Amino acid sequence: MTVLADAVLVLHALFVLFIVGGFAATWLGAAWHWEWVRDRRFRSVHLAAIGVVALLAALDVPCPLTVLEARLRTGAAGNEGFIEYWLGRLLYYSLPTWVFTLVYVSFALAVLLTWRFVPPRAPRSSRR
DSSP states (O other), X not given: OHHHHHHHHHHHHHHHHHHHHHXXXXXXXXXXTXXXXXXXXXXHHHHHHHHHXXXXXXXXXXXXXXXXXXXXXXXXXXXXXXXXXXXXXXXXOOOOHHXXXXXXXXXXXXXXXXXXXXXXXXXXXXXX
């Protein structure tokens, strides 16, 4: 089961990278005129991804990927979120859960505000 748990961990890390990296890429892309950062599909998926994270945190629902990884590793669900767990491991410092909820919701609001300042372009019509 460790191999499956590691696969979930990698998937989870890629999800976090998509959310954080997508935000940074959107602003860099706006400054450097990268057209792909204004793609409505990319931006919608990005906003939905952080929206789900923020909603789960606000509702105090454990992240499904964190729960799955913990179950695969130990047979029981963990009580910490992905970022909380790994940040704690990396820094050997634990913060209260409400801090992470605040960060997730604030980040979601920042992504939403990005739609105002770096608006995605309207989808192109597929008709000719």
